[in-house]
Amino acid sequence: MELFDNQGARPGQELISVPTTNSSVNQADLVKVLQSTPVVPLVKADDPDIAVKTSRALAAGGLSIVEVVFRTDRALDCLAAVAREVPEVIAGAGTVLTAEQARQAFAHGAKFIVSPGLDEGVVAVAKEHGAPVFPGIATASELQKAYNLGLEYVKFFPASIAGGIPAIKALASVFRTMRFMPTGGVSAANLADFLAVPAVIACGGSWLTPDDAIAAGDYSAITKLAEEAVKIAASD
Numbered sequence: 001m002e003l004f005d006n007q008g009a010r011p012g013q014e015l016i017s018v019p020t021t022n023s024s025v026n027q028a029d030l031v032k033v034l035q036s037t038p039v040v041p042l043v044k045a046d047d048p049d050i051a052v053k054t055s056r057a058l059a060a061g062g063l064s065i066v067e068v069v070f071r072t073d074r075a076l077d078c079l080a081a082v083a084r085e086v087p088e089v090i091a092g093a094g095t096v097l098t099a100e101q102a103r104q105a106f107a108h109g110a111k112f113i114v115s116p117g118l119d120e121g122v123v124a125v126a127k128e129h130g131a132p133v134f135p136g137i138a139t140a141s142e143l144q145k146a147y148n149l150g151l152e153y154v155k156f157f158p159a160s161i162a163g164g165i166p167a168i169k170a171l172a173s174v175f176r177t178m179r180f181m182p183t184g185g186v187s188a189a190n191l192a193d194f195l196a197v198p199a200v201i202a203c204g205g206s207w208l209t210p211d212d213a214i215a216a217g218d219y220s221a222i223t224k225l226a227e228e229a230v231k232i233a234a235s236d
């Protein structure tokens with residue numbers, strides 16, 4: 001794997017290696033980056049130019065991973081543009097609902113997959129690509145299924161509604177090897193609390209990319225939100 005250093009590392013943030021655009025990213029690579037900057041911002045755009053600008057604004061604020069969500073008609077084009085034009089971030093695909101979408105995500109440059117729920121077909125496609133996958137779970141049964149599929153990392157969604165920190169702690173006390181990415185209701189106000197839970201590997205969310213800032217073309221607001229998240233994560 002070809003690597004370069006994240007020159008934009010903030011004080012207190014470890015200098016890490018971010019895989020370059022054309023290389024693949026395995027679970028260990030991604031975990032290393034998440035341990036340094038445990039925040040995964042959602043990028044929702046219907047225009048590749050906006051997706052690229054948003055991702056650059058996040059990278060300027062010190063974030064190294066983005067999740068381009070499949071919630072718009074042009075999400076695949078947005079993902080491809082970010083993967084191609086923003087080499088300073090690792091771009092993954094989010095809101096991946098089917099195995100076919102997962103295949104398309106990889107064909108358009110995704111380095112990892114995030115799903116709101118647990119689908120064996122999606123997990124299988126990610127495994128075929130040797131790529132990280134974070135299926136969503138909200139219950140012990142879903143987590144047990146993920147465990148029995150050989151997974152170690154899951155998205156905990158929707159985190160605030162599914163029981164928040166107490167639920168993660170209860171699940172982690174039983175599934176001692178599992179690690180969680182809470183998403184859904186995470187914000188700058190509760191990020192530190194979520195990250196303080198040892199079983200939490202990272203937090204995801206849309207609070208870093210508010211629709212109104214994007215509509216106004218206010219990318220500096222997004223950079224500021226990213227900087228704030230990096231600071232909170234570093235003080236954890």
Ligand code: 3PG
Nearest residue numbers: 183184185186205206207
């Ligand atoms: C997701 O898909 O991860 C969630 O929609 C994000 O939830 P949030 O908007 O509350 O951050």
